[in-house]
Amino acid sequence: MVQLSETFLMESQALDKDHQRLVEMVNDITQMLDGGEIENCKTKVLNFVEFVKSHFAREEQLLNKVGYPNVDKHQKHHKELYPKMNHMLEFADMVAVNAQARESLKKELVFFVMDDVITTDLDFKKFISGSS
Amino acid sequence: MEGLHIFGLSHYYGAHKVLDNASLMIPSGELVCMLGPSGSGKSTLLRLASGLEKVQEGTIVIDDVTVGTPSLHLHPEHRKVGVMFQDYTLFPHLTIIKNILFGLFNFPTDKAYKRAMNMLDQVGMTSYADKYPHTLSGGQQQRIALARALAPEPKLLLLDEPFSGLDTNMRQKIREETLNVLKENGVATLMVTHDPEEAMFMADRIKVMGESGRILQAGRPHEIYYHPRHEFVAKLFGMMNTFTGTVSEGRVETPLGSVLTDINDGVRAQVLVRPEGVIIENNGNDSGTSLEITSSHLLGHDNIVRARLNNGIGGELYVRVHHAFEVELKKNLSARLDPEYAFVFPLEDEMDLENLKPIN
Ligand SMILES: Nc1ncnc2c1ncn2[C@@H]1O[C@H](COP(=O)(O)OP(=O)(O)OP(=O)(O)O)[C@@H](O)[C@H]1O
Ligand SMILES: [Fe+2]
Ligand SMILES: [Fe+2]
Ligand SMILES: [Mg+2]
Numbered sequence: 216m217v218q219l220s221e222t223f224l225m226e227s228q229a230l231d232k233d234h235q236r237l238v239e240m241v242n243d244i245t246q247m248l249d250g251g252e253i254e255n256c257k258t259k260v261l262n263f264v265e266f267v268k269s270h271f272a273r274e275e276q277l278l279n280k281v282g283y284p285n286v287d288k289h290q291k292h293h294k295e296l297y298p299k300m301n302h303m304l305e306f307a308d309m310v311a312v313n314a315q316a317r318e319s320l321k322k323e324l325v326f327f328v329m330d331d332v333i334t335t336d337l338d339f340k341k342f343i344s345g346s347s
Numbered sequence: 348m349e350g351l352h353i354f355g356l357s358h359y360y361g362a363h364k365v366l367d368n369a370s371l372m373i374p375s376g377e378l379v380c381m382l383g384p385s386g387s388g389k390s391t392l393l394r395l396a397s398g399l400e401k402v403q404e405g406t407i408v409i410d411d412v413t414v415g416t417p418s419l420h421l422h423p424e425h426r427k428v429g430v431m432f433q434d435y436t437l438f439p440h441l442t443i444i445k446n447i448l449f450g451l452f453n454f455p456t457d458k459a460y461k462r463a464m465n466m467l468d469q470v471g472m473t474s475y476a477d478k479y480p481h482t483l484s485g486g487q488q489q490r491i492a493l494a495r496a497l498a499p500e501p502k503l504l505l506l507d508e509p510f511s512g513l514d515t516n517m518r519q520k521i522r523e524e525t526l527n528v529l530k531e532n533g534v535a536t537l538m539v540t541h542d543p544e545e546a547m548f549m550a551d552r553i554k555v556m557g558e559s560g561r562i563l564q565a566g567r568p569h570e571i572y573y574h575p576r577h578e579f580v581a582k583l584f585g586m587m588n589t590f591t592g593t594v595s596e597g598r599v600e601t602p603l604g605s606v607l608t609d610i611n612d613g614v615r616a617q618v619l620v621r622p623e624g625v626i627i628e629n630n631g632n633d634s635g636t637s638l639e640i641t642s643s644h645l646l647g648h649d650n651i652v653r654a655r656l657n658n659g660i661g662g663e664l665y666v667r668v669h670h671a672f673e674v675e676l677k678k679n680l681s682a683r684l685d686p687e688y689a690f691v692f693p694l695e696d697e698m699d700l701e702n703l704k705p706i707n
Contacts, residue, residue, distance in 0.1 A: 222413065295576060326377075334352070
């Protein structure tokens, strides 16, 4: 189980709510895989990917609104994460027949959410908490 | 969250900014390898995480406990961190078992002894308990160092080029053993290495650092190797064949064939092709460019072949071929590229990365 402790919070309700939801989705998929329930995995990973994309859009909009100077850079970072999501979907296709795919998918999801998505967002925490 | 979470670390030595807003996260049980040029701040980051250095800017959290901020500094012995640095040697005047017991001052005596023997067992060194360090080989000392680092049941293990003093065979053996022991103990591990192949072998995730602790790319070893996003990352893993061209209709032409790219048309680009991405074929067919081999070096399973393209432009090519490919028995060769091993970057990208020195 991954948990969002205080240090990961952005001090922006909207973003924290999204991040919390991402973490829950990852935990849900992980638990499902650990429990050997794999039928719904692909759908759940698809939902996850959709939610990530909508979150990126919301976040970029918010950053624009508050005049964060490095929006372009952060947007580029979000874009660079798309291939990773495609890869997760490929793994999700394999989980029924390949134990390695299950392990890699779990790992990838955790690193993705905690390191690539949330930790990188902390770059603008200071900016948005100061501007609100 | 269990594991290590570092964010927004900036660090100065005098006026020299060594880390600039560096962040990373390692869940427990996972191993992250950090690769980067000399002087990029890797050891500084480890020293900060271990508590040997005080945080100037940013936050370090281990297993949900904040251990370092500019106003809070938990001492190394209170951080549940094990360290294994290259120059962090065993105490020469203490026996092996006493070396390991040293870090177990918090444990009751009988429990400490049990734990120390158990760790020695894990690294296969119980029979050396009463020996002195100088009577052990480099690899054996390294095993003891690992046992000592893990004995106090740390939540986080920090390894700074731990195997660099070992020869190739021993290195391979010890890193495999280390990996087993680490996975068994479920600690979060952050390891710095200069050896990209070692990183690929050991890591669940690789972080490539540029200057000032800037993360250039993070991902699974496969991703770093096959989908590098920067020229510097692509070049980490050894020599590359380089071609330049202008993007046209979503492609760049090279003498070995064209490569797809999503870089805009009209942009000057470079194509980097790994030596294993050049495919040599017999009896020059239409799809490739004919070539002449100038030398061949056996690497064990593979050969590295140097060749010259007969396309009037010249330029040397490095090709990795199967060992059964005997240059002496070949004629009429041609070459084409395998797009999977070819990476396209805009030439402008060179600007902010050109100051990076290649790592050894
Ligand atoms: N105690 C110190 N005082 C002053 N400068 C330092 C100190 N320690 C490190 N530096 C400088 O900080 C920079 C980063 O050093 P660091 O040892 O973290 O690099 P590194 O990435 O580990 O390099 P390498 O790969 O060579 O080990 C270097 O320029 C180094 O000279
Ligand atoms: Fe976010
Ligand atoms: Fe983001
Ligand atoms: Mg160093």
